Amino acid sequence: MNTSRLAPKQFQAVYPRILEWIGRVLVGYESQARAVATTGFPRLPLYFDKDFLASAKFVVVDRVPVPPLASMGLEQFSEFEKNDYGGITYLDTFFLKQDHAADEGLYFHELIHVLQWRILGPERFLAVYADGLERFGHRNSPLEVMAYNAEAAFRRSAQPFNVEALVAEQVKQILTIT
C-alpha cells in the first residue's frame, strides 16, 4: 500500500533511521518512564482498559524529543522539528512537557496516538504521519485531527465512549482515502 504518496522512496530510505532514533530515545529514557496507570487520573480508566493503561508509558521532560528530520534529508519537516510541543508519542511511550504533566486531557490525546501506533504499526504510522504533515501541516494532519477531536470530546463531556473502536474506525477511513 502506498501510504506516503509524496515521496515514498525518500520515506523508505529514511524510515529505518527514524525508527533507530526512536529506539535510542526510548532506551535513553527507560529509567524515567512510568506506566500511565500509575498516575491515578480518575477518568482515563473509564475510556481505556486496564492492561492498556498499564502498558502505555509516559516521561516528563523539559522539552519533548523530536527526530532530527532535516539532517536526515527531510528538509520539508524542519518547521515541525523546531516547534516546542506539549507532548509527543513514540510507539507505546509519550513525552510530556513539565507544565503539562497534570493535564489529564493531554494524556488522553497522547493515548490516542499510542493506539494509532499500535493499529498502524511503526512503519505505516510514520508514513501516514509524514504524509499528513507534508500535505496539511501538524495541526490539520489526519492523525492529529483524530487525536484533537477525541481530546475535545473528552474535555467537553464526562460521558465515556469506546476510544479503541473509534480510533480503529477512523484509521481505516484514513487508509482508504490516503
Ligand SMILES: [Zn+2]
Ligand atoms: Zn498529537
